[in-house]
Amino acid sequence: MRKVAESTVRRLSLYLRFLEEFEGQGMGTVSSSALASRGGTTSAQVRKDLSFFGSFGKRGLGYPVPELAERLRQILGLKRRYQVALIGAGKIGSALVQYRGFRQRGFDIVAIFDSDPGKIGRQWNGLTVLDVEALERELGRNPIDMAVLVTPGEAAQAVTDRLIGQGVKAILNFAPVQLSVPDDVVVKTVNLALELETLSYALANR
Amino acid sequence: MRKVAESTVRRLSLYLRFLEEFEGQGMGTVSSSALASRGGTTSAQVRKDLSFFGSFGKRGLGYPVPELAERLRQILGLKRRYQVALIGAGKIGSALVQYRGFRQRGFDIVAIFDSDPGKIGRQWNGLTVLDVEALERELGRNPIDMAVLVTPGEAAQAVTDRLIGQGVKAILNFAPVQLSVPDDVVVKTVNLALELETLSYALANR
DNA sequence: GTTTGTGAAACGATTCACAGCT
DNA sequence: AGCTGTGAATCGTTTCACAAAC
Numbered sequence: 062m063r064k065v066a067e068s069t070v071r072r073l074s075l076y077l078r079f080l081e082e083f084e085g086q087g088m089g090t091v092s093s094s095a096l097a098s099r100g101g102t103t104s105a106q107v108r109k110d111l112s113f114f115g116s117f118g119k120r121g122l123g124y125p126v127p128e129l130a131e132r133l134r135q136i137l138g139l140k141r142r143y144q145v146a147l148i149g150a151g152k153i154g155s156a157l158v159q160y161r162g163f164r165q166r167g168f169d170i171v172a173i174f175d176s177d178p179g180k181i182g183r184q185w186n187g188l189t190v191l192d193v194e195a196l197e198r199e200l201g202r203n204p205i206d207m208a209v210l211v212t213p214g215e216a217a218q219a220v221t222d223r224l225i226g227q228g229v230k231a232i233l234n235f236a237p238v239q240l241s242v243p244d245d246v247v248v249k250t251v252n253l254a255l256e257l258e259t260l261s262y263a264l265a266n267r
Numbered sequence: 268m269r270k271v272a273e274s275t276v277r278r279l280s281l282y283l284r285f286l287e288e289f290e291g292q293g294m295g296t297v298s299s300s301a302l303a304s305r306g307g308t309t310s311a312q313v314r315k316d317l318s319f320f321g322s323f324g325k326r327g328l329g330y331p332v333p334e335l336a337e338r339l340r341q342i343l344g345l346k347r348r349y350q351v352a353l354i355g356a357g358k359i360g361s362a363l364v365q366y367r368g369f370r371q372r373g374f375d376i377v378a379i380f381d382s383d384p385g386k387i388g389r390q391w392n393g394l395t396v397l398d399v400e401a402l403e404r405e406l407g408r409n410p411i412d413m414a415v416l417v418t419p420g421e422a423a424q425a426v427t428d429r430l431i432g433q434g435v436k437a438i439l440n441f442a443p444v445q446l447s448v449p450d451d452v453v454v455k456t457v458n459l460a461l462e463l464e465t466l467s468y469a470l471a472n473r
Numbered sequence: 474g475t476t477t478g479t480g481a482a483a484c485g486a487t488t489c490a491c492a493g494c495t
Numbered sequence: 496a497g498c499t500g501t502g503a504a505t506c507g508t509t510t511c512a513c514a515a516a517c
Contacts, residue, residue: 065472066486067465074464078443092498101445104498105488112500120494120499137464138471156362162443162460167467207466231466237284237368239307247469249462254368256455258280258343259273260413260437261373263453265344266271272508298476310476311510318478326477326516 069110073133075100076107080130092123142167146200146229148220149211150175150183150190153235157209158186168207172199176216193220200227207231214238221248275316279339281306282313286336298329348373352406352435354426355417356381356389356396359441363415364392374413378405382422399426406433413437420444427454 079099083091093111094104111117111124114136118124134140145168147154157163158170173185174193181192191199208224210217210232217236224232225246234240234250242248285305289297299317300310317323317330320342324330340346351374353360363369364376379391380399389396397405414430416423416438423442430438431452440446440456448454 068486070465070468071461073468074461075445094498101447103488105490106486108498108500109487116500118499121497122495123498136468136471138467139464143463143467143470152362152365156358157459159358160459163463166460166463168460168463206470207463231470233462233466239281241307245473247466249466251457251459251462253363253366253457254372254374255277255280256439256457257349257369257372257374257413258345259276260439260453260455261344261349262276262279262342264349264412264437265342267451274508300476309510311512312508314476314478315509322478324477327475328517329476 065113069113070137072100072102072106072110073137076110077130077133077137077139080126080133083126084130088126090119090123091126091129093118095123139167142169143206144169144171144204145207145209146170146172146174146205146224147209147211148174148193148196148224149213149235150177150180150185151211154209154211155185157211158188170209171203171205174199196220196223197227200224200229205229207233210234210236210240212236271319275319276343278306278308278312278316279343282316283336283339283343283345286332286339289332290336294332296325296329297332297335299324301329345373348375349412350375350377350410351413351415352376352378352380352411352430353415353417354380354399354402354430355419355441356383356386356391357417360415360417361391363417364394376415377409377411380405402426402429403433406430406435411435413439416440416442416446418442 076096079096093107097104097107117129117132147158147170150173158173163170173188173190174196175181175190176193180190183190208229210220212220214236217234217238218240221232221240221242225242230246232240232246232248234248237252237254239250240248282302285302286297299313303310303313323335323338353364353376356379364379369376379394379396380402381387381396382399386396387398414435416426418426420442423440423444424446427438427446427448431448436452438452438454440454443458443460445456446454
């Protein structure tokens with residue numbers, strides 16, 4: 062089962078979203094082509110994606126909606142909740158703390174850190190902004206599963222090293238830098254300016 | 268030159284970032300391997316990426332830093348500024364308006380729309396939040412180049428259709444839905460919950 | 474001697490197409 | 496008859512390796 066492409070994992074997340082919708086509508090089974098047309102892909106792709114993890118469907122019938130949803134939640138590691146620390150109490154950070162999608166999907170922001178004395182001690186969505194100096198102490202006491210990094214680029218690698226020192230194995234990085242981490246740590250970088258540039262490229266090259 | 272992979276375009280953006288850094292340090296030339304190590308890729312990849320657009324380097328020497336940066340800005344369509352409308356004055360929207368990275372890279376948010384009467388009329392970073400009802404009137408008067416969509420999922424497709432009706436050809440979509448658009452419109456969807464799920468998948472499957 | 478530019482080879486992901494189950 | 500599961504074929508991207516330029 063090892064070595065599934067990231068693109069496959071992303072599609073599984075989408076399928077799960079659609080399955081939950083279908084579940085709400087009381088649908089009992091769904092075919093790969095129904096799932097595909099909802100998700101902008103092909104039925105063969107859907108079947109191939111699922112086949113990496115087993116065979117969940119019935120030939121002639123399709124896939125049982127609730128069972129497949131449950132199986133996908135399990136595969137995606139969504140059968141539990143995750144404790145998430147937010148590092149950086151700036152604009153994007155503030156949007157993320159309040160963003161419903163995270164909590165809905167099982168990701169709870171349980172700590173917020175910043176280095177700005179003007180922010181430390183403030184209440185944010187029921188949480189006190191902590192001094193990033195106290196990162197080790199706090200995480201030592203209340204370990205977390207993931208970190209969301211929203212610091213300026215200059216600070217990102219140093220904070221990352223400290224997070225890794227505290228055993229953090231997954232980082233969602235919004236700082237516009239490429240973090241270097243050991244093999245057993247997974248980083249997903251989201252670079253908003255870069256997304257816009259793929260759009261400007263497309264506009265300029267038509 | 269047509270048909271360059273999106274992954275290539277994304278790397279070009281990164282190279283540009285590094286080149287501007289090198290430029291600031293007064294470096295005159297840079298080798299593909301220097302660029303590669305800075306960007307987490309290989310020198311062959313760098314050379315291949317650049318070769319889609321011409322040959323900019325000198326064998327035995329490397330690439331001239333300012334010229335290559337300039338050429339990349341041109342390729343990526345960054346020699347001009349873009350007028351961007353923000354649709355949705357919620358949490359993420361508010362973070363984006365204030366986000367420096369956009370303006371720095373040539374993307375100016377020039378209009379903000381929302382449908383919530385509580386938000387319409389408010390001042391946001393020097394801009395008045397406009398009623399999304401007036402989208403056509405406003406964009407007819409002051410056309411835009413791109414839209415950033417930060418509406419709830421349910422509203423996203425309808426707004427998209429109206430944007431396209433006003434000639435918008437590029438959309439950065441933060442709504443957690445898959446938008447359907449004509450071929451000549453380019454959409455980039457950023458789904459934050461989905462990014463977290465690729466992390467939980469990685470944590471669950473080790 | 475160094476480093477580019479690029480065909481050719483290797484690798485990886487998607488699509489095809491069909492046998493096999495319900 | 497309908498739809499899955501999956502090898503085989505196709506397509507696209509990355510890596511290799513080396514001749515050509517400096």
